[in-house]
Every structure is written in C-alpha cells, then in structure tokens.
Amino acid sequence: MNLLMLGAVMAGSVGAALLFRWVRLPLWPLTGGLVGxxxxxxxxxxxxxxxGGFALAAQLMIGTAIGATIGPDVFKQFARFLAPGTLAVVVVLGAGLLFGxxxxxxxxxxxxxxxxxLMPGGVAEMVAASIALGYDGAVVVGAHMVRLFAVIWSLPLFLWAAERIYRRWIQ
Known part of the structure; x- marks a missing residue:
C-alpha cells in the first residue's frame, strides 16, 4: 500500500471534519471524515x-468511547423502553423490507x-455482509451514506420539533 495515498485520504478526512465543525454540522467528526x-x-x-490493524484500532476506539458513556442508570432506562423499542425495530425492519x-x-x-x-444497521456491517454474499458493496454503501447523512443532518430539526410538541401538548 502506498503510504502517500493513505496519508492523502486521512488528510482529506481530517480537513473535511474540521470544515464540518466550522460550519457546525452535527456529528462533524463522523460525517466530515466520511465525506473527506x-x-x-x-x-x-x-x-x-x-x-486491517488500523481499522480494528479505530473501531475499538469508537466502541470504547461509546461504552464509556454507559452508566448504571442505562439499565433502568432500558427496562422502560424495551417494549416500545422492540416495536420500533420491528416497524423499521418492516419498512426496510417493504421498500427493499x-x-x-x-x-x-x-x-x-x-x-x-435499505435495512437499518451499521454501514460497515451491511456492506461486509453484502460483499460476503456476492452483492455490490458500492451500491450498498452509497445508499447507507445517503441514509446516514439525511438522518444525522436532519436530526436537530426533528429534535427541535419533538421538544416543542412535548412542551406544548404533552407536558
């Protein structure tokens, strides 16, 4: 592997992430890194x-960062949303199958x-599974990137609307 090419890709990733931070896009390290x-x-x-070792280390770092945020109160909250969360997963899977x-x-x-x-799940996992079964991973990653960016970049609007609805009609 050409280290210069790898360095260029990593520099593009960091550059776009910093640009996304500057324009205040949500989850700028992830989305900027992907786009760059x-x-x-x-x-x-x-x-x-x-x-492979570098990718594994990065995945371990991401997993560690997420896992470090889990505290004892998470399990108390988990019991409250187990049933509605399961229903939401079934609905999302059904929608993915229907659209697929x-x-x-x-x-x-x-x-x-x-x-x-069109199935929910991690981009890497869906692409790896599709390639393992002989499908075009580029098509799968393209569709997931559209989904990922649409969700991440529209999330602040949806959170704002949910908060307003909650304060006005539910609380």
Whole structure:
C-alpha cells in the first residue's frame, strides 16, 4: 500500500471534519471524515484500503468511547423502553423490507442489494455482509451514506420539533 495515498485520504478526512465543525454540522467528526476520505479517494481515482490493524484500532476506539458513556442508570432506562423499542425495530425492519422489495420490483436495484441498502444497521456491517454474499458493496454503501447523512443532518430539526410538541401538548 502506498503510504502517500493513505496519508492523502486521512488528510482529506481530517480537513473535511474540521470544515464540518466550522460550519457546525452535527456529528462533524463522523460525517466530515466520511465525506473527506471519500472525496479524496474518488477525486484522485484512488483505491485506498485502510490496513486491517488500523481499522480494528479505530473501531475499538469508537466502541470504547461509546461504552464509556454507559452508566448504571442505562439499565433502568432500558427496562422502560424495551417494549416500545422492540416495536420500533420491528416497524423499521418492516419498512426496510417493504421498500427493499419495492425498489427491486421497480428495477431500481437488484433484490439483494436493495435489501442490504435499505435495512437499518451499521454501514460497515451491511456492506461486509453484502460483499460476503456476492452483492455490490458500492451500491450498498452509497445508499447507507445517503441514509446516514439525511438522518444525522436532519436530526436537530426533528429534535427541535419533538421538544416543542412535548412542551406544548404533552407536558
């Protein structure tokens, strides 16, 4: 692997993340990093693969950062939202299946790629599973990136609306 190409992709990732921070986009480290790395990789026609050990270390760091936020009160809250949370997962999975079948029926995507593209889940996990089963991972990652950015960037608006609705009609 060419270390110069890897360095360029990482520099693009950091640069875009800092730009996203400056314009105050939500989750700027994640979304900026994704956009910057993809822009450099695609813009220069590179095919950079992050070394396995580096990718593993990054995933461990992310998992550690998330796990460190879990305290004893999380389990108390978990008991309260187990039933509604399960219902929400079933509804989201059902919607993913419905849209996946619809996209496949309309000929927009192949059936397998359509299902992997529209199912909830982590981008890496869905792409890895689709590639392992012989589907086009680029299609799956593209669809998930659209979903991820739409959710992350629209979330502040939805939170603002939910807070206003709660204060006005529920509280």
């Amino acid at each position: 790395a993809a822009a450099v990789n695609l813009g220069f026609g590179l095919e950079v693969q992050i070394p 079948w619809s996209f496949a029926a309309l000929g927009l995507l192949a059936p397998g790629e359509s299902m992997f593209s």
